[in-house]
Amino acid sequence: xxxxxxxxxxxxxxxxxxxxxxxxxxxxxxxxxxxxxxxxxxxxxxxxxxxxxxxxxxxxxxxxxxxxxxxxxxxxxxxxxxxxxxxxxxxxxxxxxxxxxxxxxxxxxxxx
Amino acid sequence: xxxxxxxxxxxxxxxxxxxxxxxxxxxxxxxxxxxxxxxxxxxxxxxxxxxxxxxxxxxxxxxxxxxxxxxxxxxxxxxxxxxxxxxxxxxxxxxxxxxxxxxxxxxxxxxxxx
Numbered sequence: 337x338x339x340x341x342x343x344x345x346x347x348x349x350x351x352x353x354x355x356x357x358x359x360x361x362x363x364x365x366x367x368x369x370x371x372x373x374x375x376x377x378x379x380x381x382x383x384x385x386x387x388x389x390x391x392x393x394x395x396x397x398x399x400x401x402x403x404x405x406x407x408x409x410x411x412x413x414x415x416x417x418x419x420x421x422x423x424x425x426x427x428x429x430x431x432x433x434x435x436x437x438x439x440x441x442x443x444x445x446x447x448x
Numbered sequence: 449x450x451x452x453x454x455x456x457x458x459x460x461x462x463x464x465x466x467x468x469x470x471x472x473x474x475x476x477x478x479x480x481x482x483x484x485x486x487x488x489x490x491x492x493x494x495x496x497x498x499x500x501x502x503x504x505x506x507x508x509x510x511x512x513x514x515x516x517x518x519x520x521x522x523x524x525x526x527x528x529x530x531x532x533x534x535x536x537x538x539x540x541x542x543x544x545x546x547x548x549x550x551x552x553x554x555x556x557x558x559x560x561x562x
Contacts, residue, residue: 366547367548369551371550377555378539379491438491438492441488
């Protein structure tokens with residue numbers, strides 16, 4: 337089966353850096369996605385990792401270690417608008433290749 | 449271009465009635481996914497299609513739930529004999545195909561069964 341764990345809530349200060357962790361146990365692996373979801377809105381894509389290492393995209397970076405079943409999303413220069421839920425999702429392998437399993441999300445609150 | 453659209457946005461129905469939820473994916477997107485999302489949780493996979501073929505329906509909770517995508521574009525998720533526990537946000541997503549591409553989500557249909 338698929339199991340994904342993320343912290344439920346985090347709080348950080350505007351202008352700071354925050355790291356949101358995600359650990360997973362899945363049947364096969366075809367990539368890990370991070371999505372941002374503001375309250376009452378649809379999830380929107382942030383980043384994708386399939387190989388080990390760091391992917392950087394502006395203020396957002398995502399890291400993957402496949403051997404450890406671990407990823408993190410790094411948000412730099414936090415802004416108030418970054419207050420949202422951050423969802424980690426893993427795409428399975430084999431017969432699960434088309435299926436993404438989502439964590440329950442980490443609610444980030446950015447304070448002034 | 450237009451994003452994923454879903455209709456209706458809100459649906460209130462009485463227990464025992466059938467409902468049909470519609471998803472119109474981004475034009476040209478091969479893959480279409482249905483999820484259910486409870487408040488404070490991540491999307492829960494229900495089923496997905498590549499073109500008109502339903503590839504995986506392992507997430508459908510029981511045989512009251514079904515989905516179709518007859519022409520490989522618009523999809524309908526049908527819930528028969530609705531129950532109160534079916535109340536949730538139902539989200540549709542589409543992608544251009546391939547394991548490395550992201551999914552683009554629609555605004556969802558909020559279903560309330562009274």
